Amino acid sequence: MISRIVILGGGTGGTLAANRLRRELGASCQITVVDTDGDHVYQPGLLFVPFARVRPDRLARPRARQLRRGISYHQCPADHVDIGARQVHLADGTVLPYDALVIASGAALLPGETEGLPRAMAQGRAFTFYDLAGAVALREALAGFSGGRIAVNVVDLPIKCPVAPLEFCFLADTYFRQRGIRDRVELTLVTPLDGAFTRAIASRELGGLLDRKGIGLVTEFNTGEVDASAGRLVSFDGRDVSFDLAVVVPIHGGQPYVGRSPGLGDALGFVPVDEHTLQSKASPDIFAIGDAADLRASKAGSVAHFEGEILAANIASFLAGQPLSASFDGHTNCFIESGAGKALLIDFNYATEPVPGHFPGPIGLPLLKESRLNHAGKLAFQWLYWHMLLPGRDIPGIPAGMTLAGKHVPAAGPDHQVTS
Amino acid sequence: MSSMVYAGTEVSVNDEGFFTDPEQWREDMAPEIAREADIETLTDRHWQVIKFMRHEYADKGTGPSVRALSKISGVSIKELYELFPKGPAKLAAKIAGIPKPRGCI
Numbered sequence: 001m002i003s004r005i006v007i008l009g010g011g012t013g014g015t016l017a018a019n020r021l022r023r024e025l026g027a028s029c030q031i032t033v034v035d036t037d038g039d040h041v042y043q044p045g046l047l048f049v050p051f052a053r054v055r056p057d058r059l060a061r062p063r064a065r066q067l068r069r070g071i072s073y074h075q076c077p078a079d080h081v082d083i084g085a086r087q088v089h090l091a092d093g094t095v096l097p098y099d100a101l102v103i104a105s106g107a108a109l110l111p112g113e114t115e116g117l118p119r120a121m122a123q124g125r126a127f128t129f130y131d132l133a134g135a136v137a138l139r140e141a142l143a144g145f146s147g148g149r150i151a152v153n154v155v156d157l158p159i160k161c162p163v164a165p166l167e168f169c170f171l172a173d174t175y176f177r178q179r180g181i182r183d184r185v186e187l188t189l190v191t192p193l194d195g196a197f198t199r200a201i202a203s204r205e206l207g208g209l210l211d212r213k214g215i216g217l218v219t220e221f222n223t224g225e226v227d228a229s230a231g232r233l234v235s236f237d238g239r240d241v242s243f244d245l246a247v248v249v250p251i252h253g254g255q256p257y258v259g260r261s262p263g264l265g266d267a268l269g270f271v272p273v274d275e276h277t278l279q280s281k282a283s284p285d286i287f288a289i290g291d292a293a294d295l296r297a298s299k300a301g302s303v304a305h306f307e308g309e310i311l312a313a314n315i316a317s318f319l320a321g322q323p324l325s326a327s328f329d330g331h332t333n334c335f336i337e338s339g340a341g342k343a344l345l346i347d348f349n350y351a352t353e354p355v356p357g358h359f360p361g362p363i364g365l366p367l368l369k370e371s372r373l374n375h376a377g378k379l380a381f382q383w384l385y386w387h388m389l390l391p392g393r394d395i396p397g398i399p400a401g402m403t404l405a406g407k408h409v410p411a412a413g414p415d416h417q418v419t420s
Numbered sequence: 421m422s423s424m425v426y427a428g429t430e431v432s433v434n435d436e437g438f439f440t441d442p443e444q445w446r447e448d449m450a451p452e453i454a455r456e457a458d459i460e461t462l463t464d465r466h467w468q469v470i471k472f473m474r475h476e477y478a479d480k481g482t483g484p485s486v487r488a489l490s491k492i493s494g495v496s497i498k499e500l501y502e503l504f505p506k507g508p509a510k511l512a513a514k515i516a517g518i519p520k521p522r523g524c525i
Binding site: 044156157222224236237266267268272295361 | 480486
């Protein structure tokens with residue numbers, strides 16, 4: 001019998017899941033991928049657009065072309081999932097019955113959830129580089145910026161690529177230095193976190209980098225309002241930060257259809273899944289991959305990549321009526337651009353925070369340390385993305401599970417929480 | 421880890437004062453924990469939030485973020501900050517006797 005697999009989302013997670021499942025299950029399954037538009041954007045490239053270091057038209061490719069032969073692509077917004085009837089209803093009236101459903105529709109940007117932010121964006125006072133149009137608009141604004149205060153603000157967590165706001169600050173520092181006006185620009189990172197990053201050792205290292213580059217850091221700032229006319233961010237507890245130009249990472253949530261599918265998502269529209277098997281807590285025939293899931297792992301392309309192998313194995317087991325044996329460990333791997341042609345690399349999982357050392361083993365790229373090699377790695381990654389990640393291939397020498405080889409893990413990490 | 425005495429009963433707390441065993445919490449301890457955080461009186465609105473925190477913890481194993489708390493409880497984020505100044509999710513969790521909400525990464 002042919003199994004029907006429906007995948008909602010043709011981004012990083014959905015595409016690589018479809019390709020892995022097709023390769024592993026062959027003609028025994030019929031795979032349909034659904035997305036709202038035809039452009040697959042290489043999201044890690046968005047960071048470079050505002051600094052005119054990449055041409056925006058080089059970042060997008062057709063979604064359907066990234067899928068293996070034999071996979072159907074249906075371009076239409078999803079309306080809702082009927083969990084009981086095991087059907088997906090699309091906005092054009094199409095009904096797709098499924099034996100297994102993969103939620104891979106990522107995270108949506110919700111600027112409307114922050115008071116004053118839509119107006120500030122419409123008036124050209126606030127920008128975001130988290131989508132292509134926004135990144136291009138910000139490029140124009142930065143080109144015309146001759147001095148003043150720039151506030152880089154993360155409104156709330158979770159967000160995609162939690163290191164991107166830091167990278168933006170580092171790259172802006174380099175950008176204004178190269179233009180010879182760095183001394184006329186005040187750069188401040190305004191974050192709800194209590195430091196530069198979520199995990200202790202990396203937070204210290206990255207906080208130190210901000211400091212050395214003369215970038216201000218305002219912590220535990222929960223933005224309640226963006227006041228465009230006065231040029232200030234106002235926090236819920238009444239503090240404010242003045243700006244001439246605000247670079248805002250808007251609130252993230254799940255896609256609207258998740259909210260219209262009773263039982264599927266949580267209060268923010270993300271899909272609760274078992275953090276190891278990636279199986280939905282709502283129904284055993286539903287799985288989630290990438291940003292759409294409510295995992296405590298980063299919302300990052302590397303996470304979707306590492307999840308891919310586990311997801312494909314567990315869906316194959318589920319369809320065969322066998323127990324799910326593959327387990328995701330929270331593995332995340334991120335290059336962090338630090339400006340001036342250098343980058344850091346972090347590699348971590350649920351249990352191990354980012355630490356110094358080398359990756360993927362004792363001989364390799366330096367971890368949590370600035371290096372030109374890492375910058376070269378970040379640039380090379382774009383090729384790997386289109387030719388290895390999306391096709392759903394393993395990267396030689398880099399298994400889905402994190403390894404401790406090459407890592408210098410402190411005996412009792414400061415991240416370690418004593419709970420008993 | 422250390423211990424505190426609330427409402428005449430010794431309970432285990434972590435370095436930041438969060439309960440390590442939510443089972444040890446009783447309603448009559450809440451006003452004392454609140455006073456330590458400069459909340460003199462717990463109103464019905466405070467209690468509504470505290471009960472939500474307990475319920476969410478029992479349901480999901482962690483307290484909600486401020487935004488999720490607001491969406492689920494129907495109390496606006498602004499009001500949450502008025503009720504629990506500085507950090508509603510953390511402070512309400514502490515008063516409700518549940519562990520510090522797991523931060524997102």
